[in-house]
Amino acid sequence: MKMYKEIKRIVGLINPIVISLFVGCSSPTEPISPILFELDARLFEDDNGYYHLPLDENKWQTTHRISGHVYRDSMPVNVVSFSWLSDFYWTIGDTFGYVIANNGLTDDLVYVAYDTTYITWFDGFEVPIVNGSSYSREDGEVNTMIAPVRTMKGDTSTIYYQYVDNYYGDVYYGEFYVIFD
DSSP: OHHHHHHHHHHHHHHHHHHHHHHHOOOOSSOOOOOEEEEEOOSEEOTTSOEEEOOOTTSSBOOEEEEEEEEETTEEOSOOEEEEEESOEEEOOSOSEEEEEEOOBOTTSOBSOEEEEEEOTTTTOEEESBOSEEEOOTTSEEEEEEOOBGGGTTOEEEEEEEEEETTTTEEEEEEEEEEEO
């Protein structure tokens, strides 16, 4: 019985301390700032704010990485979902390429069968020039790839992006322009 009273006395002393700790915890008085996005197109920007991407005329597509960083209160933000869209796409013709089947080699390293199969099931398929989605990394960096084709030389594409600030539920939109030189 004496031990029970001692435990009760100690618990009685601890409870007010624990309760005051929880009551003392409150939400921050300063609101959290919204997420900010800084685009880094990694391209030359002219006086009108248009970016310029030189196309490789020796290849069908020219690939280029578009980057940026997301911050909240000057700190990088991880796992922010981005959506990307462009007003440009290209259409696959009657073949997308071909596959050469090698069905095996003899002991003398001579092909047993050799066949070329053309890939035709993509005929008419529309291919966007920008990857549709990406996420920011721990350091706040976000990336997407654009891949215009050489027939787009001289054209100007609008690249749209969107991201969501999950803390506030706000959706942010932006766009920029790329001239294919």
